[in-house]
Amino acid sequence: MNNFTYERLHNNLQYLKLNSIKELLDNYLEIAARDNKTTMEVLDYLFEQEKKHREAVAIERRMKSAVFPVKKTLEEFDFEFQKSIDKKAIEDLATLRFVHNSENVVFLGPPGVGKSHLAIALGIEVAKAGISVYFTNTGNLIEKLKIANREGMLEKKLRDLMKYKVLIIDEIGYLPFDEEGAHCLFQLISRRYEKSSTILTSNKSYGEWGEIFKDHVIAAAVLDRILHHSTTINIKGESYRLKERKKQGIKTGNICQ
Template sequence: MSQLYQVQQLLKTLRLTETSNEISKLIKAAETNEDSYTTFLLEILTYEQKRREEKQIEKRLKWATFPYHKTLNDFNLGEQESLSKKQLNQLKELTWIEQLFNIILLGPPGAGKTHLAIGLGIEAIKQGFKVVFTSMGELIHTLKTEEITRKSQTRMKRIRSSDLVVIDDLMFMAMDQREANLFFHLINDLYNNASIILTSNKSPSDWGELMGDASITTAILDRIIHRAEVIHLNNDSYRMKHRTSIFGSESVQN
């Protein structure tokens, strides 16, 4: 039994699994660089910590269930006249999550609401927060089936234990009485426990029509807007501006 094998097994026993898998390369690098014992030990511990953090981020990204991966660096701020670079940097700092503030992103389809919401969610995960992304349609379905399916129970448990919940396409469809009640109870559970990012193409003043109950709408708005920043992304659809045409530069009319 070689010493290297014994070292690998001891590292696994001590739950330093990442280092165990890489120890031979770390040893060779230390020998090449003629590192001191202290430097070598620091390299080992630093590597283990870095890999654990990376795996934790990978795990949280998987749990977040983003529909696609787009960071804030991919966000074209030049397309958004209503959002300055300073404001975007303030959002990126994420102090609003620590203060339990909510972010409401309003604007027409294709204005960049979902991209911005996902970018903030990814940034939050990198900074150690637990994040969940859900569309409004998916959320309502999960709430309605929570009592009867284990999958929905697990999903709702993650949502309620998150630091940041992103709800996309809020109020894109009307809710019945039961759905509105379930949504209210979730917002009530998250109130003072998590931050929420909401994206919607409808103003909060129009939400009442889609919920069908003025009292529930008022209760929901009271909890969401109590601490909230409302950002209007009123530019033309980014997807329409940058769409690919089968006709090249020619329009259908030409």
């Protein structure tokens, strides 16, 4: 390869933004010459590395856009501790069939049992699969919707949230909604109904959602749209935080002895 060809190749790789190939090229051509690799093998390897790099960048971009509060994976979840959860049901959700079918997922249970962990973990699987996802706390979501409503921008805000194929709404039920907040959330759920997927977590049973919305009619309407195509995971186990406190207590006891 003469210098002119070499320079043109690098310039073209830079122009086409094939940055991974550009970085790997020199070293890999030496390896290819040493190992007698064919042209096809060289091209296959270099373009495969470029694809992997772009996929990794895209995943990182979607992860950043999702604004997960922490990184939690399914591999980290302790199914042995939370025996009330059917692991196969979670594995089925991880196939993301529910996303392709525009179905919802609801995690119910008391504080600390892993609802948010599972919701985030599924969200990460969504991001890895190349699907748009966004995480929000219920309180923050309601406040933003109410502000948009007062400014005459609710329609735009709803359209923005509809851009995400999966929306995770965490901690429904920790604080009740006022009438305006309940109305705004109803608009959002109605807009997403049968068009995209919503993952929700709540410390309240469905029978208590009327208290959250302070309106049993709106609560029933919201639940009707959420549950029509959905999977509910009811977690009845002990709090992980309580488990950790007990561990600390045992350690402390051992030290005192």
